[in-house]
Amino acid sequence: MSRAALLVLADGRFPAGGHAHSGGAEAAVKAGRISGAASLEAFCRGRLHTAGLVAAGLAAAAALGIDPVALDRAADARTPSPALRVAARKLGRQLLRAARATWPSAELDALGREFPKGAHQPVVLGLAARAAGLGPVDAAYCAAYESVSGPASATVRLLSLDPFDATRVLARLAPEVDRVADRAVEAAREAVTEGPDALPAGSAPLLEIGAEAHAGWPVRLFAS
Amino acid sequence: MSVRAGAGAGAGAGAGAGAAAGVRSVARIVARDDGRGGTSLPVLESDGPLALRRTRSAGAGARVMLVGAMSGPLGGDHFTVEGRVEEGARLSVGSAAATIALPGQAKGDARYDVRLTVADQGELHWLPEQLISAQGSDLKVATRVELAPTARLVLREEQVLGRVGEEPGRLTSRLTVRVAGQAVLDQELACGPGASGGWDGPAVMAGHRAIGQLVVVRPEFAAEPVTAAVLGEGASLVPLAGPAALVTAVAPDALRLRRLLDEALASLPRA
Amino acid sequence: MHLDHSHHGPTTVSADAHRPDGSRRALRIGLGGPVGSGKTATVAALCRMLRDELSLAVVTNDIYTREDAEFLLREAVLPPERITAVETGACPHTAIRDDISANLEAVEDLEDMAGPLDLVLVESGGDNLTATFSKGLVDAQIFVIDVAGGDDIPRKGGPGVTTADLLVVNKTDLAPYVGSDLARMAADAKAQRAELPVVFQSLRSEAGVADVAAWVRSRLAEWTA
Numbered sequence: 095m096s097r098a099a100l101l102v103l104a105d106g107r108f109p110a111g112g113h114a115h116s117g118g119a120e121a122a123v124k125a126g127r128i129s130g131a132a133s134l135e136a137f138c139r140g141r142l143h144t145a146g147l148v149a150a151g152l153a154a155a156a157a158l159g160i161d162p163v164a165l166d167r168a169a170d171a172r173t174p175s176p177a178l179r180v181a182a183r184k185l186g187r188q189l190l191r192a193a194r195a196t197w198p199s200a201e202l203d204a205l206g207r208e209f210p211k212g213a214h215q216p217v218v219l220g221l222a223a224r225a226a227g228l229g230p231v232d233a234a235y236c237a238a239y240e241s242v243s244g245p246a247s248a249t250v251r252l253l254s255l256d257p258f259d260a261t262r263v264l265a266r267l268a269p270e271v272d273r274v275a276d277r278a279v280e281a282a283r284e285a286v287t288e289g290p291d292a293l294p295a296g297s298a299p300l301l302e303i304g305a306e307a308h309a310g311w312p313v314r315l316f317a318s
Numbered sequence: 319m320s321v322r323a324g325a326g327a328g329a330g331a332g333a334g335a336g337a338a339a340g341v342r343s344v345a346r347i348v349a350r351d352d353g354r355g356g357t358s359l360p361v362l363e364s365d366g367p368l369a370l371r372r373t374r375s376a377g378a379g380a381r382v383m384l385v386g387a388m389s390g391p392l393g394g395d396h397f398t399v400e401g402r403v404e405e406g407a408r409l410s411v412g413s414a415a416a417t418i419a420l421p422g423q424a425k426g427d428a429r430y431d432v433r434l435t436v437a438d439q440g441e442l443h444w445l446p447e448q449l450i451s452a453q454g455s456d457l458k459v460a461t462r463v464e465l466a467p468t469a470r471l472v473l474r475e476e477q478v479l480g481r482v483g484e485e486p487g488r489l490t491s492r493l494t495v496r497v498a499g500q501a502v503l504d505q506e507l508a509c510g511p512g513a514s515g516g517w518d519g520p521a522v523m524a525g526h527r528a529i530g531q532l533v534v535v536r537p538e539f540a541a542e543p544v545t546a547a548v549l550g551e552g553a554s555l556v557p558l559a560g561p562a563a564l565v566t567a568v569a570p571d572a573l574r575l576r577r578l579l580d581e582a583l584a585s586l587p588r589a
Numbered sequence: 590m591h592l593d594h595s596h597h598g599p600t601t602v603s604a605d606a607h608r609p610d611g612s613r614r615a616l617r618i619g620l621g622g623p624v625g626s627g628k629t630a631t632v633a634a635l636c637r638m639l640r641d642e643l644s645l646a647v648v649t650n651d652i653y654t655r656e657d658a659e660f661l662l663r664e665a666v667l668p669p670e671r672i673t674a675v676e677t678g679a680c681p682h683t684a685i686r687d688d689i690s691a692n693l694e695a696v697e698d699l700e701d702m703a704g705p706l707d708l709v710l711v712e713s714g715g716d717n718l719t720a721t722f723s724k725g726l727v728d729a730q731i732f733v734i735d736v737a738g739g740d741d742i743p744r745k746g747g748p749g750v751t752t753a754d755l756l757v758v759n760k761t762d763l764a765p766y767v768g769s770d771l772a773r774m775a776a777d778a779k780a781q782r783a784e785l786p787v788v789f790q791s792l793r794s795e796a797g798v799a800d801v802a803a804w805v806r807s808r809l810a811e812w813t814a
Binding site: 118122125127128133136137138139140141142143144145147167168170171172173174175176177179270291294295296297298299300301302303306307309310 | 492494500501502503504505506507508514515516517519520521522523524529546547548551552553554556557558559560564566567568
Binding site: 107109110111112113114115116184187188189191192248251313314315316317 | 656675678680683687688689693
């Protein structure tokens with residue numbers, strides 16, 4: 095396996111559509127809950143330990159070879175907001191396209207046939223990691239990091255936040271990203287024998303409610 | 319009645335084997351179609367602090383109140399309530415007062431498990447009062463509901479973080495609802511000291527002290543799901559991936575939370 | 590001509606000229622250019638002129654949600670199922686050049702839902718002079734500038750002005766009022782673009798979008814040849 099493949103997959107420029115999504119930051123900015131670097135950090139921390147942990151668990155489980163159909167259902171049950179389910183499937187479909195072009199694999203082809211309108215993005219991410227020769231730890235890291243890097247870069251655009259402040263937020267969260275990735279992988283290994291119920295199910299009420307409000311706006315900058 | 323010794327020794331509890339044991343109690347309810355258009359309760363077992371009382375019912379179903387005979391759960395306690403609604407039966411369960419999680423003498427966290435099953439044509443309304451997480455307490459709540467394909471459910475969970483003017487204890491609550499073996503909702507929320515970072519931040523609670531969920535399962539939602547709606551600042555109604563709807567609400571306090579959930583329930587199409 | 594159609598294994602990715610069922614996909618033409626230069630108006634005029642002879646659809650890439658798509662819907666240039674808005678996270682140039690995945694989903698969905706199509710117009714939200722379309726997304730691109738934006742734009746060049754398959758200088762009817770020198774713009778464009786074509790148009794004139802439509806038809810003839 096190539097360690098550098100992880101950098102390719104985790105690169106913010108990997109063409110999988112993430113740039114058009116704010117991870118709930120646009121709704122939180124509008125509601126006044128993110129107004130600067132400190133509140134961005136608190137937002138990202140909360141997202142990391144909830145949606146980020148769930149995504150990391152699903153990604154690690156998919157990378158371990160657990161049935162993606164079962165994982166996709168588990169993702170649905172952990173994503174009550176239909177706006178977020180739609181966004182996750184859209185991003186999953188876009189990621190699948192990029193991953194198939196980058197690391198052709200029979201598993202990715204099969205996933206595309208099973209989910210023509212897209213599977214949940216973390217499930218695709220886990221299988222993309224597998225196709226790239228990476229393991230569950232790598233997949234969990236990608237998902238956990240994405241859960242905070244997306245909102246951070248969106249907030250730079252939304253608030254004209256100093257990009258150095260946003261990057262410092264990500265660096266400060268790094269030890270917690272480590273812990274989330276560890277927990278996710280541990281749960282994913284448990285899920286191999288216990289089934290997807292063993293995966294983390296952390297929820298963030300204001301992300302869910304905010305996503306529904308955001309989906310109803312007539313004018314917005316980000317898709318979610 | 320089965321008291322499952324050692325059931326509280328889950329990962330992360332950190333309780334030593336020699337720690338004072340908390341109270342183990344299991345209460346059970348079985349609701350059965352009595353064949354005359356009503357519902358009987360062949361099993362209604364109270365246990366220690368968990369006391370169950372049948373009360374007068376307005377409709378065809380049976381009605382049960384959960385009465386807190388002792389305060390609790392305290393640290394080290396493990397309460398379990400099991401409810402089974404058999405085919406065609408109708409059961410409504412409430413509680414006489416809010417449940418308060420308190421710190422205890424025994425080491426380790428307290429656990430409160432609720433396991434509910436509803437068979438075909440059965441209907442369960444599970445509408446207890448709030449759970450209040452008092453300062454210094456550490457409680458894990460797990461509610462699991464298993465529904466047959468044509469079963470119906472209205473379930474409300476409300477958590478209040480701290481009594482008035484008090485810091486909350488640590489509260490972790492997981493809610494899982496399965497219909498025909500398929501999870502339609504699986505969520506966990508962890509709040510309070512020792513919970514993962516950011517729980518009180520802008521993505522999760524943002525300073526709100528009351529959080530509630532209302533799950534409604536009806537077979538007809540499979541063909542006609544509810545329309546997603548935002549109900550003011552802190553609440554939304556959404557169709558789940560399955561024949562179910564969920565209201566999620568956050569509020570500054572229990573009173574305003576209840577008002578949001580009641581309004582949301584009233585806004586659903588009549589069953 | 591830079592129609593670079595290659596097959597990437599068994600899957601359909603980006604510039605592949607065929608749909609999964611083996612049929613030839615629609616020709617995709619991108620329209621980019623600065624804010625207010627008349628991209629959406631040109632798209633609307635093209636739709637009106639070509640919709641009776643071709644099966645066509647439009648993808649918009651807006652800075653804000655769906656403004657351009659809403660305009661096209663209001664103008665009723667095409668039925669609603671033939672207009673799709675891609676949300677770009679405030680960066681249309683990213684969505685048309687660096688990360689084209691959402692646009693590829695959009696054009697493919699249009700072909701699946703409204704197809705078969707001859708032509709898909711992909712419009713970029715007004716961004717800046719450097720915005721160009723990825724060759725993975727479109728087969729040819731049109732860059733739209735206008736005389737009111739300054740008659741030195743062709744001289745300044747930039748990727749859009751220099752490399753677009755067609756440069757459109759729009760709103761020529763305004764030239765006398767804004768003091769733009771059309772002859773100078775034509776000479777500068779020629780210097781920047783050598784043999785690549787330039788169209789001067791006013792959508793208010795009788796000819797309207799006819800020259801651009803003729804260019805589109807010729808591209809389509811090459812595509813289907």
